Structure formats: structure tokens, C-alpha cells
Amino acid sequence: MNLLFRYLNHWTGPDPRRWAPMLAVYYLTYRCSFRCPYCSDGQGIPYYRLAPDELPGEQAAAVLAAIRKNCSYLVLTGGEPTLYEALPLVLEQAAKLRFRELIFTTNGYEITPVLPQIASAVTSLVFSLDTLDETKADAWHGYGVGSLRRILANIAEASALPGRRFQIVISSVVTPGNIEDLYSVYDYARQRGFLFAACPQLVGVKAHGDLAGSERYRRFYDFLISEKRGGAAIHGTALYLEHMRDIRKFRCHPLTMLVVSPLGEVFYPCLEQGKPAGNLLDEDDLEAIRARGRSLYGDPPNCDNRCHSACALGFGLIFEHPWSMASEAALQLRNALRGFGRPSVAEVTSSSCSNPTG
Ligand code: SF4
Numbered sequence: 001m002n003l004l005f006r007y008l009n010h011w012t013g014p015d016p017r018r019w020a021p022m023l024a025v026y027y028l029t030y031r032c033s034f035r036c037p038y039c040s041d042g043q044g045i046p047y048y049r050l051a052p053d054e055l056p057g058e059q060a061a062a063v064l065a066a067i068r069k070n071c072s073y074l075v076l077t078g079g080e081p082t083l084y085e086a087l088p089l090v091l092e093q094a095a096k097l098r099f100r101e102l103i104f105t106t107n108g109y110e111i112t113p114v115l116p117q118i119a120s121a122v123t124s125l126v127f128s129l130d131t132l133d134e135t136k137a138d139a140w141h142g143y144g145v146g147s148l149r150r151i152l153a154n155i156a157e158a159s160a161l162p163g164r165r166f167q168i169v170i171s172s173v174v175t176p177g178n179i180e181d182l183y184s185v186y187d188y189a190r191q192r193g194f195l196f197a198a199c200p201q202l203v204g205v206k207a208h209g210d211l212a213g214s215e216r217y218r219r220f221y222d223f224l225i226s227e228k229r230g231g232a233a234i235h236g237t238a239l240y241l242e243h244m245r246d247i248r249k250f251r252c253h254p255l256t257m258l259v260v261s262p263l264g265e266v267f268y269p270c271l272e273q274g275k276p277a278g279n280l281l282d283e284d285d286l287e288a289i290r291a292r293g294r295s296l297y298g299d300p301p302n303c304d305n306r307c308h309s310a311c312a313l314g315f316g317l318i319f320e321h322p323w324s325m326a327s328e329a330a331l332q333l334r335n336a337l338r339g340f341g342r343p344s345v346a347e348v349t350s351s352s353c354s355n356p357t358g
């Protein structure tokens with residue numbers, strides 16, 4: 001089923017007999033060597049504190065094949081996915097499976113050994129970057145002095161890769177402690193032709209309490225909206241950025257995504273609610289997994305949790321305001337024609353799903 005049919009399937013209200021996700025997110029591992037102060041899963045627990053269990057490479061490759069059978073757009077994330085031992089094998093398998101878009105998120109510290117495999121499989125390489133202040137960044141990473149310098153050197157190496165076809169995304173978490181730093185992070189991305197993405201710090205699924213109503217927070221998003229309207233390469237539509245700025249309510253469509261744990265479990269209806277409904281190693285039939293999810297947990301609620309997860313909001317808006325997707329597609333096409341990069345279907349459809357790893 002192509003993307004348009006999947007979109008229509010969700011738009012008309014998902015067929016209860018069918019689960020046709022538009023984007024899959026596979027957490028290869030929850031492990032991470034960093035200790036970012038905002039790190040949090042949907043329940044408010046830092047990823048590095050979750051169970052470190054993960055699959056051997058062959059089984060992870062089987063999970064990828066099951067995902068591909070059901071979806072053409074994939075995010076590989078963590079934790080820190082470069083810590084996953086069999087990553088080269090997984091990336092080689094992903095390249096063979098020919099995902100139409102493959103987004104890989106990383107803190108950037110250990111990326112260079114896998115750059116050749118990244119180059120052959122990945123369409124968007126997403127680096128987390130929250131400040132250019134070395135002292136602050138190194139303290140936030142909690143991984144010793146020089147971590148920011150190394151990450152910036154690795155980004156430069158990835159950017160200079162001969163024949164590079166993947167785009168680079170700089171993804172920032174907006175916290176009460178780094179808002180003023182983000183103007184220079186944005187400028188860093190802009191000067192190098194990278195896409196810039198910003199998401200508010202979440203505590204569980206909600207934006208940090210000190211952000212909503214903060215004038216500094218609002219001003220930063222106003223700045224991004226104005227840059228976006230001027231054609232800048234910023235992730236998400238203007239409407240999406242306005243929703244992030246105002247921490248606005250939206251209607252969620254959780255079954256637009258297929259979210260898979262490091263052990264191959266499928267979350268129903270979403271990662272945030274954290275309920276496993278089946279394992280792709282045992283069955284790759286999403287309809288059966290969905291039917292089990294419904295019988296265990298009921299139909300997805302018209303959830304009023306007001307998630308501010310980038311993916312949940314991005315998908316919510318393209319169904320409630322489809323015209324915003326059309327204007328984003330037009331903007332991307334215009335940028336592509338100007339030579340700023342190629343239009344990305346995953347970006348148009350998900351608006352922003354760049355920062356599951358923080
Ligand atoms: S708003 Fe959506 S993603 Fe968030 S908990 Fe509810 S259903 Fe899940």
C-alpha cells in the first residue's frame with residue numbers, strides 16, 4: 001500500500017482490520033554512555049536506566065525484515081544506536097531492504113566507524129546538539145571533557161564524506177537551561193546547509209513546566225517560525241512550530257506509527273503508553289498484533305494526554321490540517337530547486353521525528 005493510501009486509510013479513521021503505519025521507529029538499544037539531564041522515555045525514565053536487553057544482530061535483521069514488510073519509512077534510534085554491537089550488520093540489512101527513507105539518530109560521539117554503512121543505507125543522519133558552549137555541553141553529556149569537540153569533528157567528517165547522499169539534521173532539545181544557546185546552534189546548522197530541528201524538553205510526554213508560558217521559549221519559536229516562513233531549512237511546518245510554541249492541544253493518530261522495542265516488541269497503540277501487543281520475531285502480521293492489542297487494551301483512546309512528542313504532533317497535524325503538509329511539500333520542493341537539498345517524504349509526512357534519542 002503506498003503512502004497516499006496509508007494516509008487516506010488513517011484520515012477516514014483507521015480500518016479496525018488493518019494496521020498500515022506510515023513510519024516505523026525501531027529502538028535498537030536503550031543503552032547510552034551519555035547522561036543528558038533531560039533524557040526521558042514516555043514514562044519519565046531516562047533511556048539508559050531501562051533494561052539493557054537487546055537482540056543479537058541476526059534477530060535484529062529479522063525484525064527489520066518484518067518492519068519492511070509493513071512499512072517503507074524507518075527511524076533507527078535508541079538510547080544511542082551506535083552502541084549496538086551489530087550495527088554494521090543491521091545497516092547492511094537495512095540497505096538491502098531498500099527502505100524509501102531511513103533516518104538514523106545519534107549523539108554523534110561514536111559515529112565515525114559506521115559512516116560507510118550509514119552512507120549506503122541512511123537518508124537522514126540526525127545529530128543531537130543542544131549548545132555550542134563546550135563547558136556546558138561536556139557537563140551535560142557527562143562523558144568527560146572534550147565530548148562536544150569530538151562530536152563537532154565527527155559531524156564535519158560525516159558532512160565531508162565523498163559522494164554523501166544523506167542529509168544532516170541538527171536536532172536540539174529546548175530546555176529552560178539552553179534557550180539562548182540555541183540561536184548559535186541554529187546558525188551553525190544554517191551555515192553548513194544542515195536541517196535544524198527543535199523539540200521542547202519532555203518530562204514523560206509533557207513539555208517541561210518552565211517552558212509553557214516562558215517568554216524566552218516563545219521568542220525562540222517565534223524566531224524559528226519567522227526563519228521558516230523565509231524559506232530556512234527548519235524541520236516541521238510553521239503550524240507545527242506554532243503548536244510547539246504554544247504547547248497546543250492536538251488530536252493524536254497513534255497507529256500512524258509502528259514503534260518497536262530493542263527486543264522486537266510492538267507497542268500498542270504507542271510507545272508513550274508502553275503496552276506490548278506482540279513481537280515481530282514471532283509474527284510479522286500487524287493485523288494480528290493490532291487485534292491482540294485491541295483485545296488486551298481496547299481501541300486507541302482519543303487520547304488527551306497532550307503528548308508533545310514530535311512524531312505524535314507531526315502526524316496529528318497532517319490529518320487535522322492536511323493543507324499544512326501541502327505547503328511544506330511546496331517549500332521543500334522550492335528549496336530542492338534552489339539546491340538546498342532534496343525533498344524528503346518522511347519529513348513531509350512526519351513533520352518532525354528526528355529526536356527520539358534526545
Ligand atoms: S497523545 Fe498519542 S502518542 Fe501520546 S499517549 Fe496519547 S495516543 Fe499515545
Ligand code: SF4
Pocket residue numbers: 032033034035036038039040046047048078079080107128357358
Ligand atoms: S538523551 Fe540521548 S544521548 Fe542523551 S542520555 Fe538520553 S539517549 Fe543518551
